[in-house]
Amino acid sequence: MVNGIVEKYLIPHFGEKEVSHITKGDILKFRSSLAKVPNGKKEGLSPDRMNHIMTPLRMILNDAAERNNFTTPCIGIKQLRVARSDVYPFSIEEVNLIISSVRKDFKNYYAVRFFTGMRTSEIDGLKWEHVDFDRRLIHIRETLVKGVLSTTKTEYSQRSIEMSSLVFNALKDQHAVTAAKSRYVFCTKDGSPLEYSNISNRVWYPLLRYLGLKPRRAYQTRHTTATLWLAAGENPEWIARQMGHANTKMLFTIYSRFVPNLTRRDGSAFEQMLTARGLQEASDDHSKP
Numbered sequence: 007m008v009n010g011i012v013e014k015y016l017i018p019h020f021g022e023k024e025v026s027h028i029t030k031g032d033i034l035k036f037r038s039s040l041a042k043v044p045n046g047k048k049e050g051l052s053p054d055r056m057n058h059i060m061t062p063l064r065m066i067l068n069d070a071a072e073r074n075n076f077t078t079p080c081i082g083i084k085q086l087r088v089a090r091s092d093v094y095p096f097s098i099e100e101v102n103l104i105i106s107s108v109r110k111d112f113k114n115y116y117a118v119r120f121f122t123g124m125r126t127s128e129i130d131g132l133k134w135e136h137v138d139f140d141r142r143l144i145h146i147r148e149t150l151v152k153g154v155l156s157t158t159k160t161e162y163s164q165r166s167i168e169m170s171s172l173v174f175n176a177l178k179d180q181h182a183v184t185a186a187k188s189r190y191v192f193c194t195k196d197g198s199p200l201e202y203s204n205i206s207n208r209v210w211y212p213l214l215r216y217l218g219l220k221p222r223r224a225y226q227t228r229h230t231t232a233t234l235w236l237a238a239g240e241n242p243e244w245i246a247r248q249m250g251h252a253n254t255k256m257l258f259t260i261y262s263r264f265v266p267n268l269t270r271r272d273g274s275a276f277e278q279m280l281t282a283r284g285l286q287e288a289s290d291d292h293s294k295p
Contacts, residue, residue: 025070030079053086095230117176123231123249132191142169163250233264
């Protein structure tokens with residue numbers, strides 16, 4: 007992915023310029039030009055994509071400045087603000103409906119997506135060499151985006167996900183189907199890796215329409231995993247590790263608002279704890295006139 011950014015964006019723009027002569031103005035002008043790059047039906051790349059392109063540029067310039075004793079021109083250039091993506095997790099009833107209704111050759115795929123929290127690029131790039139049935143672990147080491155294998159999104163994304171019994175059984179079933187013909191866990195009939203947009207348009211969105219469910223990206227399967235784990239009472243630190251987060255901050259910032267709806271608890275659990283410890287009656291008595 008980094009090599010692609012360097013070749014497609016950085017070399018064409020900065021290739022003829024000495025690194026030490028690149029100015030802050032040059033960087034800002036380059037970033038502005040990204041907002042005009044054709045992007046499908048839209049003009050301009052998204053702020054998130056622009057930030058991803060700027061990251062290797064910043065790393066190159068910072069490293070060059072340190073090695074050659076000049077001031078990096080990146081000082082004061084902040085990342086673009088990225089609007090938080092909407093989170094619309096599925097309920098456990100909806101998850102069950104989807105898995106039971108999807109065409110047979112994709113049941114294992116969506117079972118693994120819904121109950122591991124893997125990103126689209128992670129599950130599409132998952133290889134059998136990274137599935138450890140003996141220790142019941144899925145090792146996330148690579149991603150697949152538009153047919154190109156790359157490293158994980160962040161250092162924390164490179165992790166090992168523990169298999170639940172449901173996921174273990176789904177992968178065992180999938181092993182019997184694809185292990186002999188492909189190094190990829192989920193693949194096409196000829197053994198090549200899945201293509202995200204093709205699966206979305208031919209399987210995912212038609213299924214949601216058929217079931218009468220609100221259309222949403224397949225990435226919501228990841229959000230669903232987090233909310234279900236939280237609702238089940240799993241340790242937030244464990245969940246963060248499984249999801250590939252650096253810490254629990256994102257869990258509580260993004261997902262906590264969904265947990266009361268899933269657990270039907272809105273403070274009553276704390277009241278029950280006080281009563282069980284003999285503290286609630288004392289509290290109630292103290293409030294009486």
